Amino acid sequence: MAPFKLGIDTGGTYTDAVLVDGEQQIVAASKCLTTRHDLTIGIGNALAELPAEALHDVSLVALSTTLSTNSVVEGKGAPVGVLLPGYRQQQVVKSGLLEIFEKDLVITLPGGHDAVGREHEPLDEDLARAAILALMGKVSAFAVSSMFAVRNPAHELRMRELIEELCARPVTCGHELATDLDAPRRALTVALNARMVPIIHELILAVQKILLERAIHAPLMMVKGNGSLINTETALRQPVGTVLSGPAASVVGACALSGASNAIIADMGGTTTDIAVVSGGRPELGTDGVRIGDWRPMVEAVRVISIGLGGDSEVRFNGQAGIEIGPRRVVPLSLLGHLHPEISDVLRQQLAASPSRRNNRFALRLEHNDVLMAACSGEELRAWEMLSDCPIELDSIVNVDRDASRAIARLQRKGMVIYSGFTPSDAAHVLGLSDHWCGESARLAVLIWARQMRHVYGLGRWREGDAETPSRQIFERVSQQICQALIEAGLHQHRKLDESEAGSLTRLLADLVFESSDAPGKVLDSGSLFHLKFAADYPVVAVGAPAGTFFPDSAARLGVELTLPERAEVANAFGAVMGSIVQSAQVTVTQPLHGSFIVHSDREPLQFKDLKTAIETAERIATENVRLMAASAGASSIEVRLSSDANHVHHDLDGELFLETRIIATATGRPDCREISVNSLSG
Numbered sequence: 001m002a003p004f005k006l007g008i009d010t011g012g013t014y015t016d017a018v019l020v021d022g023e024q025q026i027v028a029a030s031k032c033l034t035t036r037h038d039l040t041i042g043i044g045n046a047l048a049e050l051p052a053e054a055l056h057d058v059s060l061v062a063l064s065t066t067l068s069t070n071s072v073v074e075g076k077g078a079p080v081g082v083l084l085p086g087y088r089q090q091q092v093v094k095s096g097l098l099e100i101f102e103k104d105l106v107i108t109l110p111g112g113h114d115a116v117g118r119e120h121e122p123l124d125e126d127l128a129r130a131a132i133l134a135l136m137g138k139v140s141a142f143a144v145s146s147m148f149a150v151r152n153p154a155h156e157l158r159m160r161e162l163i164e165e166l167c168a169r170p171v172t173c174g175h176e177l178a179t180d181l182d183a184p185r186r187a188l189t190v191a192l193n194a195r196m197v198p199i200i201h202e203l204i205l206a207v208q209k210i211l212l213e214r215a216i217h218a219p220l221m222m223v224k225g226n227g228s229l230i231n232t233e234t235a236l237r238q239p240v241g242t243v244l245s246g247p248a249a250s251v252v253g254a255c256a257l258s259g260a261s262n263a264i265i266a267d268m269g270g271t272t273t274d275i276a277v278v279s280g281g282r283p284e285l286g287t288d289g290v291r292i293g294d295w296r297p298m299v300e301a302v303r304v305i306s307i308g309l310g311g312d313s314e315v316r317f318n319g320q321a322g323i324e325i326g327p328r329r330v331v332p333l334s335l336l337g338h339l340h341p342e343i344s345d346v347l348r349q350q351l352a353a354s355p356s357r358r359n360n361r362f363a364l365r366l367e368h369n370d371v372l373m374a375a376c377s378g379e380e381l382r383a384w385e386m387l388s389d390c391p392i393e394l395d396s397i398v399n400v401d402r403d404a405s406r407a408i409a410r411l412q413r414k415g416m417v418i419y420s421g422f423t424p425s426d427a428a429h430v431l432g433l434s435d436h437w438c439g440e441s442a443r444l445a446v447l448i449w450a451r452q453m454r455h456v457y458g459l460g461r462w463r464e465g466d467a468e469t470p471s472r473q474i475f476e477r478v479s480q481q482i483c484q485a486l487i488e489a490g491l492h493q494h495r496k497l498d499e500s501e502a503g504s505l506t507r508l509l510a511d512l513v514f515e516s517s518d519a520p521g522k523v524l525d526s527g528s529l530f531h532l533k534f535a536a537d538y539p540v541v542a543v544g545a546p547a548g549t550f551f552p553d554s555a556a557r558l559g560v561e562l563t564l565p566e567r568a569e570v571a572n573a574f575g576a577v578m579g580s581i582v583q584s585a586q587v588t589v590t591q592p593l594h595g596s597f598i599v600h601s602d603r604e605p606l607q608f609k610d611l612k613t614a615i616e617t618a619e620r621i622a623t624e625n626v627r628l629m630a631a632s633a634g635a636s637s638i639e640v641r642l643s644s645d646a647n648h649v650h651h652d653l654d655g656e657l658f659l660e661t662r663i664i665a666t667a668t669g670r671p672d673c674r675e676i677s678v679n680s681l682s683g
Contacts, residue, residue: 086112337441
């Protein structure tokens with residue numbers, strides 16, 4: 001029998017697993033709830049539903065996840081120390097770092113280089129040491145980004161040495177992740193990378209533990225945001241590369257399952273909806289078109305729009321905006337009632353009592369983080385222990401133990417605790433579009449929410465006891481937001497509009513679609529002067545657990561063809577095993593002065609007097625680097641391809657004048673299935 005490939009995808013709500021045979025066909029699949037407090041439970045449950053005898057014949061395990069994407073969208077994650085030699089405060093503000101991290105975790109230092117790679121100011125090692133010592137007990141990792149480190153990484157490399165001398169925290173340097181000169185975005189990227197280290201580390205350890213228990217000794221690879229594979233050691237060094245792991249795997253899987261070569265791929269999960277455009281069977285890659293929530297990190301990935309809208313998105317009151325869906329994920333009451341049947345009785349008691357802002361709110365453990373636990377107060381640790389047995393109703397804990405309720409709120413803000421709430425999944429259960437969780441808990445949740453909106457916030461005119469009308473309105477709101485995201489993806493396809501222009505036009509077009517017709521598919525009245533036709537030659541291929549519930553209405557309203565492939569609910573796990581290993585390295589050659597050519601790579605700049613020698617040196621360094629990267633990522637049979645991107649200007653006197661060229665080396669290879677990496681982190 002030919003060996004199988006095992007694909008695993010861990011999302012915010014579900015963990016999926018598939019077995020794929022040598023003909024690239026799914027022979028078995030499973031879908032189980034993700035257990036964030038202990039990932040091994042959900043992963044183990046998913047593998048337990050696959051044929052045990054086939055698991056002994058697995059030659060490759062490939063892993064994708066949306067946990068890192070979700071953490072960016074929701075603004076959650078471990079605390080990180082961000083050290084910025086040579087940065088000015090204005091650049092720090094522009095980066096958005098202060099919107100993510102506490103101010104005392106982001107520290108500027110003397111240092112940095114100029115655009116040529118010359119030292120602009122010496123690195124102050126005494127201040128650097130003091131900053132590291134001050135932060136090491138507060139953070140789970142360090143991020144270092146020095147000015148113009150892509151031209152000369154010396155200060156970043158020295159900072160790494162200092163951190164490794166003083167503490168055992170992982171450290172990421174900006175020049176390892178990005179080659180462009182946008183310093184604020186590079187600082188954001190390296191900080192997000194460091195923040196994801198604990199998330200990816202926890203996931204990899206969980207998978208390795210389950211593989212070890214089941215005697216699966218195949219190499220373990222992970223999907224990058226561009227759809228390619230890397231081994232787990234590389235993923236831990238550069239986890240930001242996996243930030244769109246789940247969406248990339250879903251694009252690959254959706255294309256393979258549907259057979260579509262031109263399509264809009266839409267993956268809807270519990271926390272996010274991720275949309276990418278595929279032309280000629282290939283999704284477009286890039287670093288400038290990647291948007292994850294409100295952020296644009298410098299990572300090469302499938303051009304995807306990832307919005308905080310999923311089946312588990314919170315439906316809540318948001319000031320003047322009124323009712324808002326997402327981006328925060330909560331536990332649907334239908335799911336909570338499914339897991340804890342006694343919750344329905346508590347919801348009935350809430351419905352019989354006076355409405356409160358805390359209605360529908362239960363607290364559950366979400367994530368254990370050693371650094372965060374070490375920083376918890378005594379009250380927070382007591383609250384954590386209280387949550388070990390079952391969910392806690394916030395209304396009741398406020399009345400009997402106010403200190404504990406405040407501690408739970410702090411744990412929630414830290415990302416260690418998650419709340420329950422009314423979600424689109426609950427609305428779908430009430431409307432009869434879903435039935436996999438507890439319908440009675442969903443009905444009670446909608447009634448409680450509707451009464452809360454009316455009597456606490458003054459919104460809505462729903463009749464008492466009417467759960468269907470507010471559920472229908474929320475369902476339509478989700479459909480409208482999906483339409484907006486699809487239209488925005490189309491507007492961004494050719495990148496003719498900037499973000500603000502695309503956003504305004506998206507809202508206008510989506511409003512026209514919804515407000516000008518009562519019947520889905522009828523875009524404008526026959527008497528109108530123009531008609532809208534969206535994605536005439538591009539069907540929407542929708543995958544993910546909630547896709548079959550929410551996308552038919554959205555596609556009908558837009559008048560587009562919808563494809564829901566067989567096995568669409570496990571497209572991510574299937575796509576994970578379809579990739580190959582792809583690594584790229586870039587070396588830049590500049591001419592700061594006429595006749596002086598400088599090669600900028602991951603080492604000290606090299607200076608040459610003729611362009612030919614400089615380019616040959618750049619090609620050699622890029623080739624050497626990318627071969628090492630591919631081998632380190634777990635590739636065998638490595639092939640390297642060189643390309644260049646030259647920048648010339650025409651001068652009236654000097655003619656064609658060389659400014660710079662980028663030498664890009666791309667290495668491809670298949671995973672080395674002889675490698676056994678199951679135990680690489682277990683010790």
